[in-house]
Amino acid sequence: MIDGLxxxxxAVSLVVGLGIIGLAVANRRPLTLLAYGLVTxxxxxxxxxxxxxxxxxxxxxxxxxxxxxxxxxTSLLVSPVGAVWALSDxxxxxxxxxxxxxxxxxxxxxxxxQVWG
Amino acid sequence: xxxxxxxxxxxxxSRTSSGxxxxxxxxxxxxxxxxxxxxxxxxxxxxxxxxxxxxxxxFAAVVYICATVGLARSxxxxxxxxxxxxxxxxxxxxxxGTISLAQPDDFPDATVWSGYGxxxxxxxxxxxxxxxxxxxxxxxRA
Numbered sequence: 603m604i605d606g607l608x609x610x611x612x613a614v615s616l617v618v619g620l621g622i623i624g625l626a627v628a629n630r631r632p633l634t635l636l637a638y639g640l641v642t643x644x645x646x647x648x649x650x651x652x653x654x655x656x657x658x659x660x661x662x663x664x665x666x667x668x669x670x671x672x673x674x675x676t677s678l679l680v681s682p683v684g685a686v687w688a689l690s691d692x693x694x695x696x697x698x699x700x701x702x703x704x705x706x707x708x709x710x711x712x713x714x715x716q717v718w719g
Numbered sequence: 720x721x722x723x724x725x726x727x728x729x730x731x732x733s734r735t736s737s738g739x740x741x742x743x744x745x746x747x748x749x750x751x752x753x754x755x756x757x758x759x760x761x762x763x764x765x766x767x768x769x770x771x772x773x774x775x776x777x778f779a780a781v782v783y784i785c786a787t788v789g790l791a792r793s794x795x796x797x798x799x800x801x802x803x804x805x806x807x808x809x810x811x812x813x814x815x816g817t818i819s820l821a822q823p824d825d826f827p828d829a830t831v832w833s834g835y836g837x838x839x840x841x842x843x844x845x846x847x848x849x850x851x852x853x854x855x856x857x858x859x860r861a
Contacts, residue, residue, distance in 0.1 A: 668764055672756040680752065684745050691741035699742040706749055 603654060603664075603718040608711050611646045615681075615708035618643050622701030626694045633689075636700060640685045643704045647677045650711065654718075665719030673717065677710040733857045735790045735801060743853055744791045746846065750839075751783035754831050761828070769828040775815060776830045782808050786850065802854055809847035812836055816844070 618639040625632065651674045654664075664670035684703030688696050736744050758776035766773055782804050789801025816835035819826045829838055836843030 668760045669757075672760060676752065676756065680749065684748070687748075688741055688745055691737060693738045693741070695738045696741045699745045702742060702745055 603650075603657070603715055605715070607650060607653060608715050611650050611711050612708040614646045615643055615704055615706075615711065619701045619703075619705030619708070622704060623698050624701075626698035626701060629694050631692075631694070631697050636689070636697070640681065640700065640704060643681050643707055644678070647681065647707055650714075651678060654714075664717055666717040669717045670714060673710050673714045677707055677714065680706050680710070734793045735798065735854065735857050736793065740790060740853060740857070743846075743849060744787060746842070747783060747787040747790060747850070750831070750843070750846070751780065751787045754780035754783050757831075769826070772826050772828045772830050772833075775832070779808075779811060779831045782811065790850070790853075798854065798858075801850070805847050805850035805854065808843075809851065812843050812847065 622636060622639060625636070654670075654674060658664075681703050684706065685700040688699030688703055690696065691699070734740065754776065758773060758780045761769075761773040761776055785800055785804035786808060789797045789799075789804055791797075812832040812835060815830060815832035819830075819833040826833055831839060831843050835841060
């Protein structure tokens with residue numbers, strides 16, 4: 603893990619997640635904008651995992667390998683799967699749930715930093 | 720009225736996965752996934768250190784999975800499953816939370832429900848209350 607990258611990932615997750623929840627509160631549902639935001643979240647999650655893979659290949663090891671792998675896989679899957687499921691509900695609650703799905707990446711990233719060591 | 724406009728929906732109890740339920744099921748799903756992963760890692764790598772705590776983690780994971788499935792699906796069977804799971808969850812977080820504070824020696828390693836879920840922002844304590852309120856709300860809105 604690279605601290606600076608992790609903080610950037612957390613920032614993207616927070617901005618996109620809170621932004622989507624803000625749109626939900628305002629009862630708005632701009633699907634194109636939501637898609638851009640959610641794809642951005644997934645892209646930074648993917649970059650973070652790829653960087654970790656490179657680090658492991660170069661000989662670094664997380665303190666808790668099994669837990670780290672679990673969080674890394676979850677970080678790639680939870681936001682997109684959660685967001686797609688959330689947006690299949692047409693109400694503002696569905697939009698808000700997509701925002702929460704994006705926020706999950708920030709929690710997972712904090713945990714990944716902790717178990718990396 | 721928001722949500723719940725799927726075709727073929729009959730009158731009767733409204734779906735627990737629509738509207739606010741969509742958000743509730745998402746949070747339950749996240750807890751089901753993380754509790755399952757955590758219990759799996761604990762039992763696979765260091766079961767001997769705290770067998771009771773890790774078995775409890777596994778039990779909590781099953782409860783969260785049942786609650787998620789019960790709330791996400793519609794029908795009386797799913798509603799019953801959700802009600803039982805969420806009730807067990809509330810009892811579990813209250814009992815385990817109390818024991819973990821009164822007898823910390825019994826819990827050398829944390830579970831989701833230790834300290835009333837303080838390691839998870841007390842979400843494990845709030846979630847079953849919201850779940851039961853939501854189950855009641857959707858039942859009344861027939």
